[in-house]
Amino acid sequence: QRKTLEPTNKQVCLDLREILLTLTELNLGNNIFEEVPEQLKYLSSLQKLHLFGNKITTISPTIFDGLEKLIFLNLNNNKLKYLPPEIHRLENLENMILNNNQLESIPKELCSLQKLSELHLSHNCLITVPEEIGYMTNLRMLCLSRNRIGVLPDGLCKLRKLRILDVAGNKIQIFPIAMEDLMLRELYCEDNPLLQKQPVSAIQEEEVWSLKEIAARFIFSQLTKEDSILHTAVKQNLEACNILSKKQECAQCGQGFLNIWLECVRFVNKMKISRNVHLLPVRTLLCSYRCFNHPGHGFFGIAVP
Known part of the structure; x- marks a missing residue:
């Protein structure tokens, strides 16, 4: 068994x-x-x-x-x-x-x-x-x-x-x-409140820079030169390095600046995007109203309601 x-x-x-x-x-x-x-x-x-x-x-x-x-x-x-x-x-x-x-x-x-x-x-x-x-x-x-x-x-x-x-x-x-x-x-990106190309009247404010901004713009311009003595001086100053690390670059002239001076938008259509959206608003920064007033750049100021 x-x-x-x-x-x-x-x-x-x-x-x-x-x-x-x-x-x-x-x-x-x-x-x-x-x-x-x-x-x-x-x-x-x-x-x-x-x-x-x-x-x-x-x-x-x-x-x-x-x-x-x-x-x-x-x-x-x-x-x-x-x-x-x-x-x-x-x-x-x-x-x-x-x-x-x-x-x-x-x-x-x-x-x-x-x-x-x-x-x-x-x-x-x-x-x-x-x-x-x-x-x-x-x-x-x-x-x-x-x-x-x-x-x-x-x-x-x-x-x-x-x-x-x-x-x-x-x-x-x-x-x-x-x-x-x-x-x-x-x-x-549909169903977002995207910025539109709608002309509005603009008010140009007086450009008044702080001493910190003036110094930063000067240093940025000097650092583009290979023989600038500022290269060594900046590397030895941690506080200066930290401040200058916040550098922005102007979309018009290419110069460096510290604080956002003028926030603009440009509209691009080089990307394949979703239905009902023909132009994509992309953030752009300019260093001054002088650059903003330069003809032919295609940047638009952002109107604050």
Whole structure:
């Protein structure tokens, strides 16, 4: 008579543990989780994690300790209001989807995820985007539609691999200075209060520069000369270096200046942009009314209501 050997509880647990340790994809979507299960940190082989359609409001920082191999994370349709700074530990992450949450900000630590190629943050409550986003050098798709963003950071223009940018349905009036440096294939910016080409009467104010501004402009002009003795003097003065690091450059004459003297806009149509938007308003800085009054430059002053 043959005997059937039933597995012991201990053997079942060992087998289950072995399976979990080799698990590469886990789908926990459309459940009623209110927080990310902390036990997930023990799934050291996990590469794809789906947590969409839950009621998650918080993520424990310790969850990121054991998920170094994670490349895909989907947290769509939850109730997240913030992300812990420890999210930077997901250093192999390539795709993060956080649409339809309640995020009010993005931690700057998120921007250290240099392998990230897609970041989806549509339908949240974002007001700003961190300047450090320029560190995400492999980002190819950035979706920020239907938030409350008023100003895009200059760091955005450092994303040389970015091909798709979606900022539709925000509060953006003007784009960063170096916007044309991006090699975008698709740009969605409809439903924003973009500045329009509408002539208004202008009032030219008297140009009165502070001593600090006068000195800074003189130094900027001298530093363009190779034999200037100011090169050595500036390097030896940390306070001067800090002040001069805030240099702006006039779009008309190319001269350096310190404080924003005259903020203007130019309208470009060299980019493939979304429907209903024919010209893209791009921020431009001028150093003086003299440059603004120079004929033929195509810059428009911004009227303050």
